[in-house]
Amino acid sequence: MVKLLGATGAAGVASGCLSDGEASPNGEDGNGGNTEPQHGLEDPMSPDVDTIAADPTDVPDPVDWDEPRRHEIEMQTEEYIAEVEDGVTHRFMTFEGQVPGPMIRVREGDTIHLTFDVPDDLNEHLHNVDFHATYGPGGGAEHTTLLPGDGPAEIEFTVEYPGAHIYHCAPGNHDYHISTGMFGTILVEPEDGLPEVDREFYVGQHELYTNGDNGEEGHHEWDAESAQDENPTYVLFNGEAGRFTGENALHAEVGETVRLYWCNGGPNHVSNPHPIGNVFKRWYDHGDVVNEPMRWVEGSTLAAGMTGFGDMELPVPGPIHLVDHALTRVVQKDLLATIEVEGEPQPDIYNPDPDGAPDAGEGEAY
């Protein structure tokens, strides 16, 4: 497990792996009530890729056209061994080699011609893609289902309704494929577009169910029993524990307005998005871009299999920690990303040192 809290908060809660003999919060063994010792993982495998995590700054430019367009989109599935954290490997299934899959951005009324492939040199499993942004059987899944090497498949659809929608693999054992990375976002902008912002980020939350404990070194296989219990080993942004924290935190600047796309792949948990140290000036609940967004909400609920998004103002410097406010997922299951906001202090808004005390404002806890 990565260390998620500062020094004052870590000692009592940072051990999700119980191999050190600590009692778990529920008095059991942290393994969904299974009292059998859970060890004997195979050694970590050699990763195929440096990281499986998509770059949260890789967001397509806003729509700048005002007539319907046709988009040629090629998408393929790729399966890779990657590290969840140091010494913990897993075989991920992905769209385009990243978790979440690439964000697609179009305008209401546009047409997408999709060429979908499952190359046999990159895949062991059958895959397809279900776009929640279209009418049609399985959102396209029925006509994109391919065994490795049997493709490509082509479909074409018009995006008839706006919103931020998810796409995901739907092969039968949907939970397995989504859990290990096969989900992403398609943003269908309304005809009049969205408010301009200075910077955008895109993250994907998902639960990883494995046959090991959180932090247990070795190669973790996906585990159907812990999925049945909805008791994930990890809850992650982008497939990797703490990838966007510390020195790899995301960056923004005081005075900007930033938009955050939060794709909840699930496959099971409702998320409770919250930016610690900030608030959503506008929150597009469940990706609804037709109704007025919610205003000044510190979070919301976000169902599994949906993408919500929100805009934040950044009047003061400092970190903004992105969490699911079901905080055990943060403290014990590694869901965390940080936006470091840099710029001049604004003591009229937030003053960490009102009396000039030399130690005020120090400390790492949040």
Ligand SMILES: [Cu+2]
């Ligand atoms: Cu799949």
